Amino acid sequence: MANDYDIVVIGGGPAGYAGAIRAAQLGKRVLCVEKDKLGGVCLNWGCIPTKALLSNAHLVEMVKRHGAQFGFQGDASWNFGDMIGRSRGVAGQLNKGIEGLFRKYKVKSKIGAAQVVGPNKVKVGDETVTTDAIVIATGARPRPFPGVEFDGKTIITSKEAMSLEKQPKSMLIIGAGAIGLEFGYFYNAIGTKVTVVEMLEHVLPIEDEEVSVALKKSLTAKGLEIHTGSKTTKLAKAGNGVRAEVETPQGKKTIEADVALVAIGVTGNVEGLFAPDVKVEIDRGHIKVDRENGFVTAVPSIFAVGDVIGPPWLAHVAHHEAVYCVERIAGHSKHTVDYNIIPGCTYTEPGVASVGLTEKAARAAGHEIRVGKFPFQFSGRALAAGESEGFVKLIFGKKHGELLGAHIIGAAATEMISEMVMAMRLEATEEEILHAMHPHPTYSEAIMEAAGQGMGESIHI
Numbered sequence: 371m372a373n374d375y376d377i378v379v380i381g382g383g384p385a386g387y388a389g390a391i392r393a394a395q396l397g398k399r400v401l402c403v404e405k406d407k408l409g410g411v412c413l414n415w416g417c418i419p420t421k422a423l424l425s426n427a428h429l430v431e432m433v434k435r436h437g438a439q440f441g442f443q444g445d446a447s448w449n450f451g452d453m454i455g456r457s458r459g460v461a462g463q464l465n466k467g468i469e470g471l472f473r474k475y476k477v478k479s480k481i482g483a484a485q486v487v488g489p490n491k492v493k494v495g496d497e498t499v500t501t502d503a504i505v506i507a508t509g510a511r512p513r514p515f516p517g518v519e520f521d522g523k524t525i526i527t528s529k530e531a532m533s534l535e536k537q538p539k540s541m542l543i544i545g546a547g548a549i550g551l552e553f554g555y556f557y558n559a560i561g562t563k564v565t566v567v568e569m570l571e572h573v574l575p576i577e578d579e580e581v582s583v584a585l586k587k588s589l590t591a592k593g594l595e596i597h598t599g600s601k602t603t604k605l606a607k608a609g610n611g612v613r614a615e616v617e618t619p620q621g622k623k624t625i626e627a628d629v630a631l632v633a634i635g636v637t638g639n640v641e642g643l644f645a646p647d648v649k650v651e652i653d654r655g656h657i658k659v660d661r662e663n664g665f666v667t668a669v670p671s672i673f674a675v676g677d678v679i680g681p682p683w684l685a686h687v688a689h690h691e692a693v694y695c696v697e698r699i700a701g702h703s704k705h706t707v708d709y710n711i712i713p714g715c716t717y718t719e720p721g722v723a724s725v726g727l728t729e730k731a732a733r734a735a736g737h738e739i740r741v742g743k744f745p746f747q748f749s750g751r752a753l754a755a756g757e758s759e760g761f762v763k764l765i766f767g768k769k770h771g772e773l774l775g776a777h778i779i780g781a782a783a784t785e786m787i788s789e790m791v792m793a794m795r796l797e798a799t800e801e802e803i804l805h806a807m808h809p810h811p812t813y814s815e816a817i818m819e820a821a822g823q824g825m826g827e828s829i830h831i
Contacts, residue, residue: 373500375401377699378492379692380484380643381507383410384417384685385676387468389505389692394475396700401501402477403484403494408468410509412685414461415529420552422457423532424717427559431592431719434559436756448560450537457532487645489671503671503699506657507692508643510636510677515544515605518632524612525605525630528553538562538628542614544602545633546573548716551589553631555718558594565595565625567602567616574716578728578763578777585722585779588759597623605630638678648672656680662706664698665691673699687712711794715784720760723787726775726794729765738768742800742824744816746780748831751811757781762820764790764803771800782813789817800825 379390382404390402407414426448433446472479482494490500512527514520522530531553541557543550546568558564566573572582573589573596586596597618604615612630616623637655644650650667651658657674659665665673675695676688687707694705716722732739745761746752760780767774776790793803803821808814822828 373490373502375399375478375499375501377401377503377505377696378403378484378499378501379505379507380486380492381410381509381676381678382408382468382479383507383509383676383688384412385509385688385692386410386505386507387471388689389507389675389696390477390479391471391475392693393696393700394477396697396702398696398700400477401492401499402472402479403492404479404481405483406481407465408472408479409461409465411511411529413464413468415532417685418464419457419461419532420528420556421717422460423453423556424552424719426453426456427556428719431559432756439756450560451535453560454533483642485645486643486648486650486672488648489669503673505692505695505699506643506667506672506674506678507676507688508639508678509688510638510656510683512632513635513637515602515632515634518605520632521607524607524610524628525632528631528633531629531631534629540611540627540629541565542567542612542625542627542630543633544605544614544630545635546570546575546596546598547633548574548714550631550633551585551716551718553633554594555589555592558589558592563595563627564593565627566597567600567614567625568596568598569601571599573598574722576714577716577722577724578775579730580763581722581724581777581779584760585716585718585720588720589718605632636677636683638680640678650674661691661709664704665695682709682712682714684712684714708795711791713787713791715787717784720757720780721783722779723783724775724777725787725791726773727765728775728777729763732765732774737774739774740766740768740771740800740824742766742820742822742828744820744823744828744831746813746816748819749811749813749816751813751815752781754811755781762786762816764800764817764820764824766800766821766824773798773800773803776817778816780813780816786814786817789814 376398379402393400540563543566554564600618611628614625675691677683697703713725742764747758752758763777765775808818819828
C-alpha cells in the first residue's frame with residue numbers, strides 16, 4: 371500500500387516552503403508541517419521585517435543628516451509604534467503569499483508540532499501520516515548568554531527587538547555580527563543609545579578586515595559605542611534594565627542599559643523532533659547530514675536542510691539546500707551547493723556584502739593576488755544620492771585573473787553583490803569584468819572601475 375505522501379517537509383521557513391513547492395512542481399505529493407506561521411523565522415521575525423525597520427532607519431537618517439543638503443526644512447519626527455506596525459504588516463502580506471503558492475502547487479500544509487516517530491512516519495498532533503521521505507527544515511533559534519535565560523523584556527532576542535512596545539532609551543548588544551549591527555544601526559538612527567560588545571577583534575568578523583574596519587568607523591561616527599576585542603563576563607537584570615561587566619582592551623567596564631539584545635549565535639531546533647528509536651545523529655545542536663549526497667542523515671529516508679544542519683546560517687543557503695535535496699529525492703538532478711560561492715549581506719548603512727575569499731584568506735591559501743579597489747566617493751551616482759561612503763574591493767589571481775573574492779561596503783552593496791556571485795559562478799576574469807559594459811550613472815560602475823584599477827586601467831581614479 372502506498373504511503374500517504376511522497377515527501378513530508380517539517381518546517382515552513384525559507385528551506386521548508388521552497389523544498390515543498392519544488393517537490394510539488396516535480397509531481398510529488400507533499401505535506402508541509404509548520405508549528406507557527408508559514409515563512410518561518412525569516413519571513414515573520416527575521417530577514418523581511420528587519421529590512422522594513424532598516425528602511426525606516428535609513429529614511430530617518432537621510433532626513434536628519436542630509437535633509438538640509440537636499441532642500442528639506444524643519445525637524446524630522448517619527449512614531450516608533452508605526453514603524454513596528456509597518457514591519458509587521460510587510461511580514462503578514464508575504465505570509466499570505468506563501469499560502470497562495472501552496473494552493474497553486476497543491477502543497478498540503480498543517481500547523482502543529484511534528485515528531486518523526488519512524489523512518490517513514492510523522493506524527494502531527496493526534497494524527498500520524500506515512501511518507502516515502504522526510505525532510506527536516508526546522509531552522510534554528512538564538513543562543514542565550516551562558517547562564518542567563520531570555521525573558522523577552524529586558525534580555526531579548528532579535529524577535530523581541532523588532533516588536534518592542536516602547537522604544538528603549540538605551541540598548542546593549544552582545545555580538546557584532548549581522549544581526550547585532552543591523553539592530554544597532556536601526557535603534558541608533560531613531561535615537562536609542564546603543565552599545566555593542568564583540569569578543570573578536572573586528573565587527574563582522576568573517577568579512578574582509580578592511581571592510582570591517584571601515585564599517586566600525588562609520589557606525590561609530592553615527593553614534594554607536596562599539597567595543598571590539600572585549601568579553602562580556604557577566605550579564606544580569608538590574609532594576610528595570612540590565613547590567614553587564616565587560617573586559618575591554620582599556621580595562622574593565624560596567625555597562626547599564628534598558629534592554630540587552632543577545633546576538634551571539636544560534637542552535638538548531640531539534641528538541642522533541644525525533645522519537646528515541648529514530649537514530650538521526652545530532653552534533654552540538656545540529657543534525658548531521660551528508661551535504662554532498664543530497665543532505666541525507668544517518669537514516670536513509672530522512673533528510674535535513676537549512677539552519678538546523680549548521681552554518682552558514684543564511685536564508686538563501688537554506689533555500690538552495692532544500693531545492694537540491696528534493697530534486698535528489700525525486701531523481702531529478704544531482705545539483706550540490708557550492709559553499710565557496712555564497713554571498714553574505716549585512717543591511718546596515720553603509721551596507722556590507724561579500725562573496726569568496728577575503729584578502730587575508732587568499733594570501734593564507736597561497737594565492738598570488740592582485741587587488742582592485744574603487745571608492746564610491748568617485749562615483750557620480752553615489753554622489754548624486756548623497757551616499758558616497760565605502761568602496762568596492764575585488765581580489766583576483768595574479769596569473770590567470772580569476773575572481774577569488776569580492777567585498778563591497780556602500781549604500782547599494784547588498785544589491786550589487788549578485789553580479790559578483792554570477793561572475794564567480796561563470797569563472798569570469800578580471801579583464802572580462804572590466805570590459806563588461808556597465809550603465810552610467812550607476813553604483814555598479816564601481817565594479818568595472820575596481821577591476822580596471824587592479825590592472826592599472828581604471829579611468830576615474
